[in-house]
Structure formats: C-alpha cells, structure tokens
Amino acid sequence: MEIPYSIKEREDTGLINSKLGIWIFLASEIMLFGGLFSAYIFLRIAAPPGDFDYWASKLSVPMATVNTMVLISSSVSMVMAWASLKLNDFSKYKIYLGITILCSFIFMVIKYFEYTGKFHHDIFPSSSTFMAIYFTLTGLHGLHILGGVFVMLYFYLPVSHKLWHDQPEHFTNRIEVLGLYWHFVDLVWIFLFPVLYLL
Amino acid sequence: MSANSHNNHNEEGFIRKYIFSVDHKIIGLQYGITSLLFLLFGFSLMAIMRWQLAYPGTEIPIVGFLFGESGILASEQYNSLGAMHGTIMIFLGIVPLAVGAFGNYLVPLQIGAIDMAFPKLNAASYWTYAVGGVIMISSFFMPEGAARSGWTSYPPLSIFENGQTIWLISMIFLITSSLLGSMNIIVTIVQLRAPGLTWMRMPLFTWAQFVTSFLLVLAFPPLEAAAVLQLMDRVAGTSFFLPSGLVMSGEIVDVAGSGSPLLWQHLFWFLAHPEVYVLILPALGIVGEILANNTRKPIWGFKSIIYSMVFLGFCSFIVWAHHMFLTGMGQAMSAFFQTTTMIISIPSVVILTSYFLSLWGGSIRFNTPMLFALAFLPMFGIGGLTGLPLGLAASDIYLHDTYYVIGHFHYVVAPGTIFALFAGIYYWFPKITGRKMNETLGKLHFWPSLIFMNGIFMPMFIQGLAGVSRRLADGGVSYAHASGVLEWNEFMSIAAFCLGLAQIPFIINLAMSIFAGEKVNRNPWNSTTIEWAAPSPPLGHGNFDKPVNVYHSAYEYSVPDSKNDFTPQFKE
Numbered sequence: 001m002e003i004p005y006s007i008k009e010r011e012d013t014g015l016i017n018s019k020l021g022i023w024i025f026l027a028s029e030i031m032l033f034g035g036l037f038s039a040y041i042f043l044r045i046a047a048p049p050g051d052f053d054y055w056a057s058k059l060s061v062p063m064a065t066v067n068t069m070v071l072i073s074s075s076v077s078m079v080m081a082w083a084s085l086k087l088n089d090f091s092k093y094k095i096y097l098g099i100t101i102l103c104s105f106i107f108m109v110i111k112y113f114e115y116t117g118k119f120h121h122d123i124f125p126s127s128s129t130f131m132a133i134y135f136t137l138t139g140l141h142g143l144h145i146l147g148g149v150f151v152m153l154y155f156y157l158p159v160s161h162k163l164w165h166d167q168p169e170h171f172t173n174r175i176e177v178l179g180l181y182w183h184f185v186d187l188v189w190i191f192l193f194p195v196l197y198l199l
Numbered sequence: 200m201s202a203n204s205h206n207n208h209n210e211e212g213f214i215r216k217y218i219f220s221v222d223h224k225i226i227g228l229q230y231g232i233t234s235l236l237f238l239l240f241g242f243s244l245m246a247i248m249r250w251q252l253a254y255p256g257t258e259i260p261i262v263g264f265l266f267g268e269s270g271i272l273a274s275e276q277y278n279s280l281g282a283m284h285g286t287i288m289i290f291l292g293i294v295p296l297a298v299g300a301f302g303n304y305l306v307p308l309q310i311g312a313i314d315m316a317f318p319k320l321n322a323a324s325y326w327t328y329a330v331g332g333v334i335m336i337s338s339f340f341m342p343e344g345a346a347r348s349g350w351t352s353y354p355p356l357s358i359f360e361n362g363q364t365i366w367l368i369s370m371i372f373l374i375t376s377s378l379l380g381s382m383n384i385i386v387t388i389v390q391l392r393a394p395g396l397t398w399m400r401m402p403l404f405t406w407a408q409f410v411t412s413f414l415l416v417l418a419f420p421p422l423e424a425a426a427v428l429q430l431m432d433r434v435a436g437t438s439f440f441l442p443s444g445l446v447m448s449g450e451i452v453d454v455a456g457s458g459s460p461l462l463w464q465h466l467f468w469f470l471a472h473p474e475v476y477v478l479i480l481p482a483l484g485i486v487g488e489i490l491a492n493n494t495r496k497p498i499w500g501f502k503s504i505i506y507s508m509v510f511l512g513f514c515s516f517i518v519w520a521h522h523m524f525l526t527g528m529g530q531a532m533s534a535f536f537q538t539t540t541m542i543i544s545i546p547s548v549v550i551l552t553s554y555f556l557s558l559w560g561g562s563i564r565f566n567t568p569m570l571f572a573l574a575f576l577p578m579f580g581i582g583g584l585t586g587l588p589l590g591l592a593a594s595d596i597y598l599h600d601t602y603y604v605i606g607h608f609h610y611v612v613a614p615g616t617i618f619a620l621f622a623g624i625y626y627w628f629p630k631i632t633g634r635k636m637n638e639t640l641g642k643l644h645f646w647p648s649l650i651f652m653n654g655i656f657m658p659m660f661i662q663g664l665a666g667v668s669r670r671l672a673d674g675g676v677s678y679a680h681a682s683g684v685l686e687w688n689e690f691m692s693i694a695a696f697c698l699g700l701a702q703i704p705f706i707i708n709l710a711m712s713i714f715a716g717e718k719v720n721r722n723p724w725n726s727t728t729i730e731w732a733a734p735s736p737p738l739g740h741g742n743f744d745k746p747v748n749v750y751h752s753a754y755e756y757s758v759p760d761s762k763n764d765f766t767p768q769f770k771e
Contacts, residue, residue, distance in 0.1 A: 126436030
C-alpha cells in the first residue's frame, strides 16, 4: 500500500506529506520553546534586581560564541548535503553530512565542558532561578541536538546507500525534512545565545 | 486495489495485524477500547469518592480493603482519587476516545483516503499513549499514593508529593502522543482528500477534527514546557514555582526561591482552556452528522458552523486567565479576559442555535444515536449557559471553586461530550462491524443515563450557589454554611451508582452486537457522507473497493425532484 503524495507533490496544495508534517511539528516546537521563553521573561521580571545579571555573568561567553559558530556551520553544511543530493552527487552528500555530524559532536563536547565547569564550581540548577532556566533551556535544546544526531547517523550509515539507490527522490525529501528540523534547532540556539549569555 | 492483493495482506500474523498494526482502523479500535476502559476506571474512582461524600467516615463496600485496615477513605486518599479521576477522564479517556479513536477511524474514511498520511507515526502515537497510561496507573503504587493536587496540579503543594513525579512523566508521554496523532490528522485532511472533496464539501465531523488537531498541536506544548519545569522542581531541586520564604508545617522550606506559583497557572491554563474545546469540538462534529442524517434535511447554517468552529479555535487561545480571576491579577487583565470570554460564547451559541434550527421541519427518526444527539443539545446548553457567570470576574469571585463550577464543566463534558461519543458509537458501529447495535438495549441505556446524569449534576448547582467548596474530603460536613444543602449528597451519590448500573446494557449491547447484531448493508442509515461508500467493515488496506470521487456537498438530504431522500457525496 502506497500513501499518495509521499514523494510527488499534491497539485492543489503543492506539498508532499512529510514537508507539511514537519512544518506542523515545528509549529508545536515553537510553542514548546515559546512557553519556556515566556517563563524566562516572567521569572526575570519577578526576580530581585540584578539577580539575573549576577548569575548570567558566571556563564562563559567565549564558549557559547564558538558553539554558535559551530552550529551555524553545521546548518550550512546541512544545506550543502541536501543540495548535493539534488545534483545527484551522493559522495559529496556524505562529506557534507559528515561535517554536520562532526559539528554537532563538537557542540556537545563544548556543552559538556560548560556544564561540568559549572558543576565544578558548585553551580547547579538549584542554585538560582537563572541557573534553573539556563540548565532547562540548554538541556532541552541539547536533547533536540541529540535527536537530530541520531537521525543524521542513520542517514550516514551504509544503509543510506541502499535507501538512495532504491528511491533517490524519496531519500532527498527525507534529507530536506531533516534539514528543516536541524535549522530550527539551530535557530533556537540563535535565540538562546543572546537571551542567556548576553542580555 | 484488487480483491486478491487484499487477501494476500490478510496473511500477516496476529501480532502484526492486531497489536502493532499500522492500519488506521485497527489503531482507532485500539484507542477506542483502551480509552473506554479508562473511562470506566475513572468512573469507579468517582464512585468511591461519591460514597465518601454521601456517607463520610463509613466503610467503603466491596473495595474498602484497598484503603487500609479500616476500609475508610483518608483525606489524602480522597485527594488522590479526585486528582486521578480528573486526569484519567480527560487525558486518558475522552481526548483519546474523541480524537484518537473517532478521529483515526473516521477521518480517512470521511475524506475517501486509504489510510492516514503517516501510518507508522500513528502506531507510535497509540503506543506512546498506552505507555503514558500505564505510567499514570502505576503512580497508585507509589509509597504516598498517586498525585493528589487535582488535575490542575497547582504548585507549591504539588511539588511536595512523590506521586507528582510519576504524574508529570506520564503527562509528557500523553502530550507527545496527542502531538503525533494530531499532526497526522492535519496532514491527512490537507493532503489526502479524495478528488472533488473541496474544503466546503467536507463534513462537520472532519472539520471539527481539523480544528481540534490544531488546538492540540499548538496548546499542548506549553503544558509540556510547564511539566518539564515542574519536573525540574521535583527532581533537580530548582524553584521555578516556589517563592522565597515559603513556609510549610511551620518551617521555612529550604529552596532557592524567587520562583512564581502563578507561572504554572498561566502555562497550565494556556493549554487547559483550548483543551475544553478539544473536548467539545469533536462532540459537536459527531452530533452534526447524526442530526443531519436523522432529520433527513441539510444542516442549517453549515458554513456558519464551520466558521464558528474555526473562530472558537482561534479565540480559545486568548481566554485562559478567566480561570485565574481570584489570583489578584488586576482589573485591566480581568477586564480583558472577561471580554474575550464573552466573545467566545458567541460562536458556541451560533453552533448550538444552528443545530436547534436544523430540527425545525425535519422528519425526525428517533433511533438510539439520535436520542443521544438530541439529549446532547440541551445538556451542552445548560453547561454552556451556566458558564457565563463564571466568565464574569464579579460573579466568579462568589462562585469560584464551589460545586457550581463542578456542575458547570461536568454538564459540558459528561452529559455533553460523553453523550455525543455514545451517539457516535451507536451511529458508526455498523460501519465497523457490519452489524447494528440493538435498539431496545440502546434505549435502556439512554433513558436511565439521561435521568441519572441530571440527578448527579443538577444538585451541584444548588450546593455551589449555597457556597459549598469543591475538593472537601468530607463533602462539607464540618462547614456550617453547607449544612442546609448537604442532604443532596446522598441523592447525588445514589444517582451516580445508578448511572454506573445504566451502563450495563451498553456493555452487553456492545459485546453482543459484534456477533449477534442485525446484519446490515454498507449504508444502513441512508447517509450521504463518504465513509458509507466503503464496505462494512472497510477493507483491510485501502478501505474502499472502488476509487472515490466526490460530486456533492456533505448533507444533501431531501433534495427536491430526486429519487431518494438522500443524495450521497459519492456515486454508487
């Protein structure tokens, strides 16, 4: 049984199923992070003056800046991976997706050192409201990165050759949808970076 | 699809076919059976509470041994039952039945699709729900029992209970499940409509599911965020919802503080008000289908109803703080939210009025689905109208957290939504099994249910207006102002037990009709919508035995000069 419009667009909507699906999923993700960002604003307004600034000064801006660069690079290589598939160049796709995966690993390693650095100085989520929302937001964002990495690894493993050769168009669509998710996760970081580290 | 390929598919094993199926019909049935069992379970929790309210401090019959040596319900246990009754009824009973079961089974059929857009995601959605349900039930076995801060889980109290951790983890599963399910429904409706099925030809039920799914997709994530924050409060020692200087049992609690309990209420009600419309919209859709079919005339104001549903969906996001008038949020905010609340009542009235007008001049068939659908109208009307005083800040100050509120939302959900769901089960049962349910047993189910439902909930208005608070473990025995209206408690409890007995004909009917019901053709109600073009039961993979094309709008009944009194959307 083949579900219609999984590969070819439906004429009147101009969409394939998975693309519409991922956009609706991303809408719900916006509401999820939107809820948390609203919580941040609410808590910041209610906090004693200077409290958030004091705790924010304990975060490492250089580490976060490097991480921002790393994620932006990964977004670029993700687009290149998809574009390579569109150009029918599977080996280039593997290189670009490899770079994306590498970037996300670098991001997580830096994040790991950031977290352990905090724990080393006895700073925990329970230390203050700022630290609580910092760990919750970055932790949840980290989980999204982790989920993305798992999917990317699946499309990087040898099984991807078979998927590509059987249904090249379907495979390209899947990478596009994965890319949309990945850009969203990067975008969340682009909001997190100024809100947590710079403001 | 030829008959042969269909037969080949049937050779897959039992587990693949009935347990880990990706067929939307099987998943719909899985949802249906699970959620009906949860409804029964949630009802039994309520029956125990009602015993306590009618006869405080006496031993509970039959199941008393579950509550310790004495068999008497302790206050903490009463609170647990209350919280779990609400949670189970809403998140594990009605939403999965209305959206998971009805949505899954009927939406693809009503739009002439072979399945949902993402069959595997659909199965994942059911199994996430099942796991969430198991986790929720397991919380009864926690050392201090299940969560006991009500289904609203207001901090700071909720943060100091062990059962709450399990409640929150379970909620994260349930939210994820409905997210997956509703995404799927939206994509299915947008992408898989049969040729010729334009938006304005789509039946009301599918429209209702469409709007409902948007509410689920957009309103649930903030609660997920809130659940994550509260989980952090529980397990990581943060204090998102704990203010500084919180005193418990005479001592200052050792937390970082400077959090805000109000933040939870905002995040919670941002979900939970749209949730009310998640509960009622599918019911309105089902009732619309059954009214058109059994009055044998088109629905009056079809387009107005659709616009009203969409408007309800939008508006439901900007009324949430009318649950919070007593938090001292200031006059400007109260004024804003009571205005939006009054505005949102308009589309509901438009829909209900259109349904009443649809009855005018129809030749009504009083079969069981129609009786339930007809009873839905005044019951939902009572529920809706009694909500108006609660939406106005001034009168809400008096009525807030009294039994009046309980009466109000139960009228919307119990004799409202649940009656509509019963109507839907009786109406679409022939499509699922190829057999009709028994009419006599159906009427034996309907009339007592109607009487006893009102027997339970009508006196709640009396008690509430007299000022009896909700969530009192002894029903208000220790409060002087309640003494005048407490004699109603026994009456209501007896009505509740009788309501339980009234469901026995339904259970017998459901079980018996699968094997011994009257065999019927594929369109026994002479209906116009597309699901009746499929064989009963619809084919295993692909649903329809010939391609579906749509030629007419949804409810062309009694068209002048036509041969029959119904003109189906499809060609037979």
